[in-house]
Amino acid sequence: MTCFPVPGFQYTNGQLHAEGVALADIAASVGTPTYVYTTAGLTAAWQAYEDAFAGQDVTICYALKANSNLAVIRTLAKLGAGGDVVSVGEMRRALAAGTPADKIVFSGVGKTRDELVAALQAGIHQINVESLPELDALSAVAVELGLTAPVAIRINPDVDAETHGKINTGRKEDKFGIDFAHAGEAYARAMALPGIDPVGIAVHIGSQLLKTTPFRKAFDKLAGLVRDLKAHGVPLSRIDLGGGLGVPYKHEDSAPDYHAYAKAIAETVGDLGCHVTLEPGRSLVAAAGLLLTRTIFVKDGLHRRFLIVDAAMNDLIRPAMYEAWHTIVPVAQPAADAVLADADIVGPVCETGDTFARLRPMPPVAPGELLAFLTAGAYGAAMSSTYNSRPLVAEVLVTGDRFDVVRRRPSFEDSLAFEAMPDWLSP
Secondary structure (H helix, E strand, O other): OOOOOOOOEEEEOOEEEEOOEEHHHHHHHHOOOEEEEEHHHHHHHHHHHHHHOOOOOEEEEEEHHHOOOHHHHHHHHHHOOEEEEOOHHHHHHHHHOOOOHHHEEEOOOOOOHHHHHHHHHHOOOEEEEOOHHHHHHHHHHHHHHOOOEEEEEEEEOOOOOOOOHHHEOOOOOOOOOEEHHHHHHHHHHHHHOOOEEEEEEEOOOEOOEOOOHHHHHHHHHHHHHHHHHHHOOOOOOEEEOOOOEOOOOOOOOOOOOHHHHHHHHHHHHOOOOOEEEEOOOHHHHOOOEEEEEEEEEEEEOOOOEEEEEOOOOOOOOHHHHHOOOOOEEEOEOOOOOOOOEEEEEEOOOOOOOOEEEEEEEEOOOOOOOEEEEOOOOOOOHHHOOOHHHOOOOEEEEEEOOEEEEEEOOOOHHHHHOOOOOOHHHOO
């Protein structure tokens, strides 16, 4: 029996539903591949943070990089979320979706001058500075605009998050933040520069953490540094602890303990007199979304059985990029005694890397049948592309027995409209 990770997805009368809507009806109306998100799933994920941090001086800013759909951002903003952005495009999306400017944090290692200008003019809550050159550039922009930049300096604590190497961000060899040993120098410069108000300190050690031990180690180091900086006159009033809490992609994975996470924060930085900002992304949206796809062919070879689906690596890059696992289930509920057989589930892109699962035990699946890739609401549509000249994947949001297309699938003509033919190539 399939156990769905959050409220919102369930089998009803033999068909997989998103809340009160049959996925087969969405496929018939919108086509496939399509991402489907549920309001109930987003709300449940948000409530888990609300419950864990009740009574703590904490602001939760949703990390838009996980899923930057306007309707998803608006849903979370209405629940009370701020926004963590890493580009001016994400900042504009957050503002357009109704996220208050004074609850937006701008992170990232390579902000351009234009992005710094836009952030200051928007009056956002905080800019997380990740290098001394960025600090100098921000000072120059702030002076030019006659504004003061509220700054948190991101410190690299050299703590291994014990996660996938491509999403491990707090080791000394990673590109993020200022070396722990150089923190004092960075804050001395920040306090001396015009237009800079060093109100906070930031850290983020990585993504998809399922245990609190690495968090606690990093936060302990940060707490000692905060005490030292305050003793030397740095007026820190904010601590930005980033995000990183993971989700169970496999049934055997243990779900992270939100209350243990909150306890780790309270016990490490809770007595510093600083307001805490958290920036979860994946844990707010992953389980609230799935990728709906249709089987094109079933190919039985001498050594493998292949289920060839109409979704591809351009629609969901995580398996190709991170060797990521997604549970894959038929939309039509299999019989309880269905015989499972191994299959490779693959897309139509002309690369062997366009493979979602290898030797996955699956019930009988016929051409034309719908499949759902679970826990796909994070880093799915946000990382999608038009590789192989395939249109961008569509997105749907469900609430109750209603659904709406929140990103339409572009037509071929839409795609061509972004390009132009030089006059010297005209016939």
